[in-house]
Amino acid sequence: MRWLLLKDLQILRRSPGLLALLVAYAAVIGLPVGYGISAPPSKPKVAFYNGVPASQNTFDLGERRVDASKYADELFEDIDPIRVDSREEAIAKVRDGEALGALVVPEEITRQLQNATELPGVSEPPTLEVFYNADNPLKRRYVEQTVKARLSDANLALSGEVTRVAANALDVLLAGGPFVLPTETIDVLGLRRAKALLEGAQRGLPAGDPQRAAIQQVIDFADVAITSLNFANPVLGAIAAPIRVDTTEVAGGNGSLEGFAVAAAATIALMFVAVLLGAGMLALEREEHAFGRLVRGLVRPTGLLAEKVLLGALCAFLVGVGLLGLLSLFEPVSLGRAPQWLGALALGAAAFAALGVAVGAVTRDVRAASLLSFLLSLPIAALALVPSGTVGDTAFDVIRVVSAAFPFKPTLSALDAGLNATRGVALPAVHLVLLAAAYVALARVALRRFGAR
Amino acid sequence: MRADAVSKFYGQREALKSVSFAAEPGEVVALIGPNGAGKTTLLSILAGLQEASSGSISVERGDVGWVPQQAAVYRKLSVGENLRLFARLEGVADHEAAVERMLALTGLHERARDELGTLSGGNQQRVNIAIGLLADPPALLLDEPSSSLDPRQRAHVWELISGRAQERGTTVLFSTHDVGEAERYADRVLVLADGELLFEGSPVALEEAVGSRERDFEAAFVRFLRERGH
Incomplete structure (x- = not known):
């Protein structure tokens, strides 16, 4: 097995272009996908027209003077505003597709806010206008939800302000003291x-x-x-904060989004390198017609499979470590947890390489093995990244079963646990060991088709 | 080398029908027959690549050098590296000496460092045969060793194989579609058709079997098959 491993490493060394392409591909796919799945969606562009002159942004609330424009800032946390000069221009931006939505703050909003606090239930409530581009229902929903959520926050902040003023008035009524009116201050x-x-x-x-x-x-x-x-x-x-939110995680980890992105990027890189190398190098033995010569007594078929798993896992492990080293420049990787994440990397690489070897065992040449590796890897990764609650119960159960049959999800779990201490590493590690053994067994059976007894 | 009543079934199809023959040390035996006759199947069983459905063979896998039809070598490795790798895998005690011996035998000393993929088909086939001979096996099985080679390369290859049989007493069994080649280089021919061994004897004996009118061995071979319904 040692000589075969050295032979394969020698062949890889003599194919620097192919090797560089494989590593670069794994990194180029891994990094953006890893960050893409964990990054929040980009802020939608929303045309924003504020009809209130800057001098009229404030209104009186009891003894306090409140700046209404600060509540608009709540909105800008989640949208990318395109400031325009008129309501019509805002609508035109949406119609032209330049903005996904438009938010119009009418001129009379300050007066309406003043009235609402002075004559609640009598005057017309302050009203904002929102326009959507319905060309893309997905984006429309996103803008709609973002605007609604932010407006709820603004409403809540405003009602908190009103409550504080009311509480202050009651304090004065109870204990006495100065009370500020718009025209004068009286002693109560x-x-x-x-x-x-x-x-x-x-x-x-x-x-x-x-x-x-x-x-x-x-x-x-x-x-x-x-x-x-x-x-x-x-x-x-x-009344100001009627519901308190108490958050408790009952499943999954508590790691950061960035930490998860690092784990996802490393898993994707591991997958591509290990599966493609495991599959390709085993298929190469047949493409070079050396397979028959080897398994007729020079090497045991199981030994040949083990060598390919070792080769794929070794190369993928090195790429994974390199990638984590690179990513640590942006997102620190805990060296104190190195045994955990190095172990997760090694086991994940071995399980992926075993999957690659199984693919290589059922295909006749390198091209077929590479194609099947891609066809298998991409949906496996995509399925494993589907979050719970985004599909129906039955569909999610099916996805869980399918994901459990492939190494992507357990590798991601193990790496996430190893890097971010989100959960225990042991369970996904055992899962990976079982998968690696199962894939090698599958490959061993498949090789019988090619004369390996 | 000996095969006794060897049969092979692929599902319902009987690829070999109770084939028996024997070959002596130093003897060169040609296996000829039409496409699908079972030549490669018989060689694969003798080489240990497949198991016979019934019957027995008397050679051990380790005693047989196997030379497949297509060069079973690594094109990204050099000639020397290929020979060294297989010598190590064969467990040859002094693998460097074995490599030197094979380089001398194939006349590829000067190209020992060249990647195999850069060599001509004939030279690749020489390395392919050399790998089969690395462990100095008492028997050598070759599946169409000279197909796709030009006449000059073919002559080189046969020089190598015949020399081995004469000098070391290696038993050689080869399959070929070129009946002229079988007539020229084989001491004895085995005619296989539809998995059945139809003839076993010298090329002259085969000509005699179809009558003395045929002067050409290939014509005699075709007539022989036709007379037996193939």
Whole structure:
């Protein structure tokens, strides 16, 4: 086996163009796919017309002056705005396809916001206009959801502001103090101080004075009001944020998106190098007609398969390590976890190489082996990357079973676990060992077709 | 080398029908017959590439040098590297000496460092045969060794094979479609048709079997087959 391995390495060394192409292909495909699947979608271009003059961006909310334009910034977190000068221009941008949607802020929005806070339920609510390009339903939905989500955030922020103003007013009502009105600032007595004054006045009256009972009634009312208003602040706080979100992950890891992208890129590179080399180098033995000569006694067929698995795994492992080294310049790779991710790389490379050897065992020449490797690898990778919840239950069950039969998903899990400590490495590692053994067994059976007994 | 009642079935089809023959040390035996006669199947069984469905053979796999029809060599390796690799895989004790011997035998010393893919078909076939001889086997099986070679290359190849039989007493069994070649180089011919061994004897005996009128061995061979319904 040693001599065969050296022979194959020698053949690879003499095919530098092919080898460079294979490595470059794996890296060129692996990197963008890895980052593509983990990166959020790019911000959609949305035409934005703000009809409110800069000088009229603010409105009064109780004693506070609120800048409405800061709520528009919420939107720009998720969209790429194309600022235009009129509503018509915004619509034209959508119609021409330059923007996926248009958001129009009408001139009267500040006044509407002012009215809404002063005369809630009476005046017309502030209204934004949104226009969509329906040419691409997928993009339309994305823009629609983005705008809705951001508007909800803006609404929530605004209602929080209103609640804070209301709470402040209640505080003044309870404890007294200065209260700012648009025209002047007044000093409010406050319920607590009013109660104290009344108690003082009551004590100054003679014991049998009939006014004492009347004052006592007002004192009692002030007591009830003070007690009730003490509850008002927490109630208003609850209204401002009625639902708290408590996030708990019940499945999968908790690694970063960038860490997952690194694992995905390395898995894709491993897959291409190991599968193509395993399949190609075994098929080459037949293409060179050396297969019959080898298996008639010089090498055991299982030994030949093991040599090809070792070759594919070794080359893929080196490419994987190189790629991780390159990626570590952008996303640090934990050296402390090197045993875990190196082990995951090695096992993944071996399982992929075993799959390649199985492909090489059922094909007659290198071209067929390469073609079948590509035909098999691409859908396997695509299926393994389908997230749960994006397809129906039955379809996802089928995808899970198919993915479990190939090394992509367990390699990705093992590498993600090894690199990002998202879960245990042991389970995917055992899965990969079983897959490698199964593929070698499959290849061994397939070789009988070509005379290997 | 000996085969006793060797039969081979591929599914329902009987590719070899109870074939028996024997070849002595130093003897060169040609296996001739029309396409699909079972020549390659018989050679493959003797070489250990396939198992017979029934019957037995008396040679061990390790005692047989196998030379397939198409050069079973690595085109990206040099002549020397190919010979060295197979010498190591064959377990030849002094593989460097074996490589030198084969380079001398094939006359490819000067091209030992050249990649095999850059050699002519004839030279590649010489390396192919040399690999079959590396372990100095007592028997050599060749499947159409000179097909696709020009007459000069063919003469070189036969010089190599015949020399081996005469000098080392190697038993040589080769298949060929060129009956003239069989007449020229073989001590004995085996005529196989539809998996059945129809004739075993010298080329002269085959001519005599169809009558003395035929002066040409190829014509005699064709007439022989026709008379037996093939």
